[in-house]
Amino acid sequence: MAKRFQITLAQLNPTVGDLEGNSKAAFGAWQQAKKMGSDLIAFTELFITGYNTQDLIKKPSFCKAAQDKISQLAQTCAEGPSMAIGGPAYIEKKLFNAYYILADGKIANVITKHHLPNQNVFDEKRIFDEGEISGPYKVGPIRIGSPICEDAWHSDVSETLSETGAQLLLVPNGSPYYSGKNDVRLNKMVSRVVETNLPLIYLNMVGAQDDQVFDGGTFALNRDGHLAVKLPLFEECLGHISLQETDEGWNILHGELAKVPCDKELDYCAMVTGLRDYCSKSGFKKVVLGLSGGIDSALVAVIAADAIGSENVRSVMLPSPYTSQASLTDAADLAENLGCQLDNLPISDSLDAIEKTLSSIFEGLNSDLTEENIQSRLRGLLLMAVSNKFDEMLLTTGNKSEVSVGYSTIYGDMAGGFNPIKDLYKTRVFEISNWRNQNHRSWMKGPSGTIIPENIITKAPTAELRPNQKDSDSLPDYPVLDAILTILIDEDGSMNDCLKAGYKKRDIAKVESLIYGSEYKRFQSAPGTRLTQRAFWLDRRYPIVNKWRDK
Secondary structure, three states: OEEEEEEEEEOOOOOOOOOOHHHHOOOOHHHHHOOOOOOEEEOOOOOOOOOOOOOHHHHHHHHHHHHHHHHHHHHHHHOOOOOEEEEEEEEEOEEEEEEEEEOEEEEEEEEOOOOOOOOOOHHHHHOOOOOHHHHHHOEEEEEOOOOOHHHOHHHHHHHHHHHOOOOEEEEEEOOOOOHHHHHHHHHHHHHHHHHHHHOEEEEOOOOEOOEEEEEEEEEEEEOOOOOEEOEEEEEOEEEEEEEEEEOEEEEEEOEEEEOOOHHHHHHHHHOOOOHHHHHHHOOOOOOOEEOOOOOHHHHHHHHHHHHHHHHEEEEEOOOOOOOHHHHHHHHHHHHHHHEEEEOOOOOOOHHHHHHHHHHHHHOOOOOOOHHHHHHHHHHHHHHHHHHHHHHOEOOOOHHHHHHHEEEEEOEEEEEOOOOOOOOHHHHHHHHHHHHHHOOOOOOOOOOOOOOOOOHHHOOOOOOOOOOOOOOOHHOOOOHHHHHHHHHHHHHHOOHHOOOOOOOOHHHHHHHHHHHHHHHHHHHHHOOOOOOOOOOOOOOOOOOOOOOOOOO
């Protein structure tokens, strides 16, 4: 009779630093695996500590506590399926990113990560020591090799495991989302399957930590490179998969093949997930934001409603003498469509008081950007007061185009704890807004239908800080601006690359100067959901003071 082997794949959402909570989640999942008759339950990279821990994991007391939790799990889960779980390991005064195999009440094997990523959001070479390439471990009738995350992006670890007797590759990951990542992962893992002629399971965590969102999407490939199983993206779940031994080797039996949504839905789900987990993991149940009647704050309000529910979203309109009636109407219509609270706090009296206070020192000087910034900072002051009084986290609403060129006021509209659209260019804001108006999913807590009024989407963008102001007065039109920004930031291109793409030298030079001159603002800005490989924070680290300019 052919041998069978069942694995439960734990695509779960750990919280960084919550050793007790992560351990309880692991035990609960193990109990489910035991009920299902599984031989092994597998968790993701550094599950016990949460991921990405950054320098927290270098704290000896934290590491010891994490290792103690793993030892406790080994003892508690002695009678039932084996467990494979990620955690830190101190071995001979070295710190490793490790994968523990727990069986029969003890730690049976410790696999250490060999390739340490040192790009984008990862700093593992400065945190961990490089492990030796480990051999396979045996669970029941099968020998399993576990390249840990980055180890599977290189051929040597998988090939060594194959040569030393592995019959299955089980890859635990903490792989964060960026647009297009799903296809990149699949192609890389198909390469490992072709090279080793082994079936492969790619197990990824789900949830968000700070700016990074982990999208799950766990999948299993047979030796022919075809998908046997794919778990849903952005969804916690336990996947129970079976393998059967054949004359050619172990084969993964076909199971669920979850649909991969379009790129707009994936980006939107990432922003919702990012905000939801940032709130829940930092202890906020409600949020507040300034609603201007513009597209950016409208989209942020809808993201917030989908993340935590409309009843937990407070929007505040803060009209000045330059706020149009159309903006007031649009904001009110949005709040009504969304079903969220809308408060009105005019800033005219406060603005008059500040201008009076400054009149003596500003006497004889013309009005300029200073007076515009005062309006923005007044709004930031009032929104922070509401945030403090009602314990509601303030959301900031600047898109990536504005964040790139500093078209925002530090301590004003940049005030806040989180920015869901920080990595979303303005042109993309319009695309995502139209997509959300036309689509609703079961994971969205906000209402369905056309939520964002058409006038908000079609009217010319404006900050309304002076009469008849338009964003295009200060910046190239957004399609041009975003194209230049994509070349200079996302592609790390030069002025010459922009010229070759057909853009005007005047526009390119202005945009480049604004990017570099705004670094100090970004250094102090709120974190926001990472959607690309060149998001502002760990992906792109530039000096605050920088005199270099391209010629």
